[in-house]
Amino acid sequence: MLVAPRTGAWIETRKIANVLYVYKQIQVVPKKGNNLVCACLSYDEKPGIQAIENTAPDLPPSPCIHPCVSRDYEYIRQGTLS
Template sequence: MNPHKVRYYGEMRDNNFEEMMATVLHVYREVDIVNNGVIIPELGDTVTPSFDEKPGIQAISTTSRELPPVPGKHPSATRDYEYRGLGTLSLLAAIDLHTGIVTEIIRKTHNSDDFIAFLKKLDSSYPGDKNMGIILDNLKVHTSGKTREYLLTVQNRFEFVFTLKHGSWLNIVEMLLSKLARTMLRGIMVKKH
């Protein structure tokens, strides 16, 4: 088989695809209306975070020093091909669609406890009377028993708007995480202390 000749497709597996897509797009339309001053929400500023995780970020360090650019010889910094793996990390992040403010946490794992820790950080970042309509995907940790237990302790604080299966392209934070991966995280080295 020639792998370069294989073509892939996305099969629509969600019976509520159209309805869920319309719900997410409706939230984006509301954000646009609020951001452009067409309507002013009754309770003041609206909080609409778009959330996702970027798992598997490889933390690596060099085995030898990086060489600086040399005019006429090496136009950029030069690194040895060898590196030390320091494990992987997960970035959990949300961008407030009204202000552009990013809330983030870095974790070694990627589970319900990490998601709850993120929700707690998000909760402490905004006044307590604000309801947050979070756009996120259907990852199991977002609806786990632990997550549901935590949500009972902060009733009416978070409202989840789920993107559909194979619909991550509907989540605006995906663009931010993609940009981070292609620019800032690509080739980054960390120093082990």
């Protein structure tokens, strides 16, 4: 049995293969026509993403007052990803 050496390059290759497998699964699942619900959140290369929760509901747009959805500036921190 041939075993690959556990070098840094080999470990990185395994990590890349795992990520590519997840991406491929996301492409395959909807094509099968099943009702499986699948969610994938990718946050690589985005340092300091914050999980935040609004303290008040968004205000819908109103003609002549504000043309966009209004959101309060206050929030509750639920943690960070790093």
